[in-house]
Amino acid sequence: MTVDEFAALIHDEIGLAVTADELDRSLDQVAGWDSVHLLTLLTALERATGRSISLPDVLSAPSLGTIYTVVVGGV
Template sequence: MTTLDEFLDFVSQELGLNVTTDDADRHVDELPGWDSMFLLTLVTALEQQAGRRILLADALQASTLRDVHELAVDA
């Protein structure tokens, strides 16, 4: 997964949230249905899918899904 759209599809599947490109730059706390545990779930799923580690400390600094996407593609 390299594009933002692919990432958002992945987020929708893994977390059961309906997110679109309009949501990519929203603060995660503004996303309908967002739960604080979703970030941990998402990072774990991304690590498994990509086969590489994403530092949780970096993920905790991410405030938008676009930020998380950048971590995932740069990891």
């Protein structure tokens, strides 16, 4: 999964318009972000990648960029 595909997945699954350049913002700076989005994103990422993703790693991630790193780093 590329960073652009990750940003598109966020838009398609959650409805938040973020660009690859904005992924390093802290989650509390992402307009409209909440904890329900995190669970929705985790489910969508597992579906898109076809594998389990560490919930503790995602929960401790300070940004969408860190979540992306967890996802691609686990491949």
